[in-house]
Amino acid sequence: xxxxxxxxxxTLMGGLAIVMTAVLLTLLARRHPTPPKPGEVPAYxxxxxxxxRVTIVVYSDFECPYCRLGAQALGxxxxxxxxxxxxxxxxxxxxxxHPYARMAAQAAECAGVQGKFWEFHDALFSHQDDWTRPADAxxxxxxxxxxxxxxxxxxxxxxxxxxxSALIEADxxxxxxxxxxxxxxxxxxxxxxxxxxxxxxxxxxxxxxxxGS
Amino acid sequence: MKNHWKPWAxxxxxxxxxxxxxxxxxxxxxxxxxxxxxxxxxxxITPPGVNHWLAGVFAGTExxxxxxxxxxxxxxxxxxxxxGLLATYITALLSxxxxxxxxxxxxxxxxxxxxxxxxxxxVDGILAALAVLAFRQGSRxxxxxxxxxxxxx
Numbered sequence: 001x002x003x004x005x006x007x008x009x010x011t012l013m014g015g016l017a018i019v020m021t022a023v024l025l026t027l028l029a030r031r032h033p034t035p036p037k038p039g040e041v042p043a044y045x046x047x048x049x050x051x052x053r054v055t056i057v058v059y060s061d062f063e064c065p066y067c068r069l070g071a072q073a074l075g076x077x078x079x080x081x082x083x084x085x086x087x088x089x090x091x092x093x094x095x096x097x098h099p100y101a102r103m104a105a106q107a108a109e110c111a112g113v114q115g116k117f118w119e120f121h122d123a124l125f126s127h128q129d130d131w132t133r134p135a136d137a138x139x140x141x142x143x144x145x146x147x148x149x150x151x152x153x154x155x156x157x158x159x160x161x162x163x164x165s166a167l168i169e170a171d172x173x174x175x176x177x178x179x180x181x182x183x184x185x186x187x188x189x190x191x192x193x194x195x196x197x198x199x200x201x202x203x204x205x206x207x208x209x210x211x212g213s
Numbered sequence: 214m215k216n217h218w219k220p221w222a223x224x225x226x227x228x229x230x231x232x233x234x235x236x237x238x239x240x241x242x243x244x245x246x247x248x249x250x251x252x253x254x255x256x257x258i259t260p261p262g263v264n265h266w267l268a269g270v271f272a273g274t275e276x277x278x279x280x281x282x283x284x285x286x287x288x289x290x291x292x293x294x295x296x297g298l299l300a301t302y303i304t305a306l307l308s309x310x311x312x313x314x315x316x317x318x319x320x321x322x323x324x325x326x327x328x329x330x331x332x333x334x335x336v337d338g339i340l341a342a343l344a345v346l347a348f349r350q351g352s353r354x355x356x357x358x359x360x361x362x363x364x365x366x
Contacts, residue, residue: 011287014361018286022273022276022280026276029239030242181248192245194250
């Protein structure tokens with residue numbers, strides 16, 4: 001074998017070794033996706049008939065501006081496909097970047113206990129700029145609760161109840177099990193969509209496929 | 214003894230850039246690709262329809278270039294390509310700053326954005342400078358390139 005042939009052979013071998021290492025590392029690092037686990041979600045966090053042909057599970061954070069856009073997009077779809085979507089809300093507060101997200105999630109749970117989860121959900125998103133300011137996050141949230149018609153002493157009791165916190169933990173565990181690292185993430189049946197753009201493109205395509213339209 | 218340190222600096226630069234690109238590429242490939250695609254959506258440069266595909270291409274390219282640099286394989290080509298990739302990221306980040314897009318360390322898209330665009334530009338700029346050093350001096354120590362060039366016995 002001449003010199004250039006030997007070098008070409010070694011170059012090819014080196015390239016092959018790099019590609020094989022990349023494939024092997026990717027296979028080892030990739031957490032094997034499992035079908036999303038539905039888990040138990042309180043009835044007040046569900047919308048639409050449970051027998052609907054399409055279920056959308058949304059993992060959201062009340063302090064995240066992209067989740068506000070996601071909620072608007074999801075609300076539009078619920079309006080567009082009345083009675084055909086079963087929507088399930090799951091908490092995924094990103095506590096490392098959003099200091100009030102967990103508090104908002106717990107308050108929303110307590111609103112749910114009083115039968116006003118979705119009203120408070122909408123209020124939190126539409127007034128997001130007000131209650132996410134450091135100086136007056138909690139008072140602003142209480143104001144919102146009053147405006148939504150919630151019983152404040154009852155809300156306070158519920159807020160301190162460890163069972164409320166446990167519901168948020170259960171959602172965080174579920175998100176972890178389903179490899180939900182980003183918010184908002186929508187599981188349109190098996191189709192994962194991150195952000196409102198993907199919901200309105202890939203998600204809508206999946207809904208149309210499921211509904212046969 | 215003149216410039217004796219240069220090959221070692223080249224090796225260090227090659228290992229730093231290669232190590233970081235390998236780690237970031239692997240991180241992107243190990244998570245659902247929709248998450249990196251959502252970050253590309255937020256940049257508003259490419260159409261949402263192609264971002265899922267682009268996410269895979271960018272992540273795969275990062276990993277291959279990172280491993281090539283770590284091994285010192287075709288170092289000038291790998292370092293040049295890494296420089297191109299970093300220049301692409303810097304340009305994209307600068308465009309978000311100029312267009313006032315809300316990417317400021319929201320973290321809303323998960324683990325991908327923990328630096329502000331300004332911090333990311335700085336980090337990418339340092340990596341780009343190291344890629345230039347790797348391009349010029351990176352293949353002289355502990356590299357596959359040396360083995361490829363070796364005269365067979």
